[in-house]
Amino acid sequence: MKPAHAPADHPSIPKKKTGILIANLGTPDGHDYWSMRRYLNEFLSDKRVIDFPAWKWQPLLQGIILTKRPFTSGKNYKLIWNQEKNESPLMTITRSQTEALRERAQAEWGEGVMVEFCMRYGNPSTQDVLDRMVKAGCQRIVFLPLYPQYAGATSATANDQLFRALMKQKWQPAVRTVEPYFNRPDYIQALAASVRRALGDKIPAKLVASYHGMPKRYLLEGDPYHCQCQKTSRLLKEALGWPDGVIDTTFQSVFGREEWLRPYTVEHVAELARKGITDIAVISPAFSSDCIETLEEINGEIRESFEHAGGKDFTYIPCLNDDPEHIEVMLNVLRENLSGWV
Incomplete structure (x- = not known):
C-alpha cells in the first residue's frame, strides 16, 4: 500500500x-x-x-x-x-x-x-x-x-x-x-518432564547429560558455555529430586587434536560400563532438536561404545523437539x- x-x-x-x-x-x-x-x-x-x-x-x-x-x-x-x-x-x-x-x-x-x-x-x-x-x-x-x-x-x-x-x-x-535460557524454570521443568516420560519413576544408575563439545581453550578465553551446561545439569537434578552423583555432565563431538571440554561422552560411557554400571540413560540438553549429533552419534557411536565395554541397558531420551x-x-x-x- x-x-x-x-x-x-x-x-x-x-x-x-x-x-x-x-x-x-x-x-x-x-x-x-x-x-x-x-x-x-x-x-x-x-x-x-x-x-x-x-x-x-x-x-x-x-x-x-x-x-x-x-x-x-x-x-x-x-x-x-x-x-x-x-x-x-x-x-x-x-x-x-x-x-x-x-x-x-x-x-x-x-x-x-x-x-x-x-x-x-x-x-x-x-x-x-x-x-x-x-x-x-x-x-x-x-x-x-x-x-x-x-x-x-x-x-x-x-x-x-x-x-x-x-x-x-x-x-x-x-x-x-x-x-x-539454560536456567529458566520452565525449560528445566520441560527437561525433567522428558526424563520422566522416558524413565517413569525409575532412577537410573547414571543419567549422562551429553552436551556438544568445544575446545577447552574457548572456556579459558571467556566463553560461558561450560558453566551454563553444568548449571543446567544441576538444576535438572534438583527438579527431578534425585540425589547427588546420579547425573554426569559430559561433552561429545570432539574434532581435531586439541583438548576439548572433558569428560568426553564416548569415553565416559565406556568407563561407566567397565566399572559395572550397565544401565544408563543419556539426554542432550544443549540440543533443541534431534539431529545427527543425537540420532547417529549418541544413539549410534556412543551407544556402541557403552555396549562394547559391557553395558547392557542404554536409553536415549529424545530432545524436546516440538513437545x-x-x-x-x-x-x-x-x-x-x-x-x-x-
Whole structure:
C-alpha cells in the first residue's frame, strides 16, 4: 500500500508487522557428496567454529578434510535421513516447531505477527528468510537461536549471520536477540518432564547429560558455555529430586587434536560400563532438536561404545523437539522479548 499523502510514484510499502525468527544450526540439502561438501565447507569455514588462521586452516580443509569427510558424514546422514520428505530430521523438526509456534503466536497476537525459521548453515539461509520477512513488512524482529546455553560457536555465530544479513537491508528492522535460557524454570521443568516420560519413576544408575563439545581453550578465553551446561545439569537434578552423583555432565563431538571440554561422552560411557554400571540413560540438553549429533552419534557411536565395554541397558531420551511444553517455553521467552512490541 502507499503511505497517506504520498506522491503517485512513491513505492508501495507493506503493512507493518512484527517478526519472530528462530534459528537452528543447519543441515545439508542431501546426503550425497556435493551436498555434504557445500554444507561442511560453510560450517567448517566459520571462524567461530574453527578459529585457526585461514592460511593454516583452509589448505587443510579444502585439500584433505573436504575430500574425505563428505563421504563419511554422508553415510551417517543417510542412516537417519527422513526418506519420506527427503530431508534431515533437524529440518523436519525445526519446521514442526515453527508451525506450532506460528499457530500459537497468531492465536495470541493476530496476523500482524510473522513466524519463520532459518538455518545458520545451509537452507533456508538467514539472508533469504530475513529478506522475505522485511519485504513482508516486518519492521521489528525478535531473533531466537535455538540454543539454551550460550556458546560462541552456536548462539554468537547465529547472531553474527543475522547482523551480516541486516547490513544488506536498505531499511533495517529493529531487532532484539534473545539471551540464553539454560536456567529458566520452565525449560528445566520441560527437561525433567522428558526424563520422566522416558524413565517413569525409575532412577537410573547414571543419567549422562551429553552436551556438544568445544575446545577447552574457548572456556579459558571467556566463553560461558561450560558453566551454563553444568548449571543446567544441576538444576535438572534438583527438579527431578534425585540425589547427588546420579547425573554426569559430559561433552561429545570432539574434532581435531586439541583438548576439548572433558569428560568426553564416548569415553565416559565406556568407563561407566567397565566399572559395572550397565544401565544408563543419556539426554542432550544443549540440543533443541534431534539431529545427527543425537540420532547417529549418541544413539549410534556412543551407544556402541557403552555396549562394547559391557553395558547392557542404554536409553536415549529424545530432545524436546516440538513437545508442547517446549513450545510453551519458547512462547514464554518470546512473550518477554516482544514486550512493548505486540
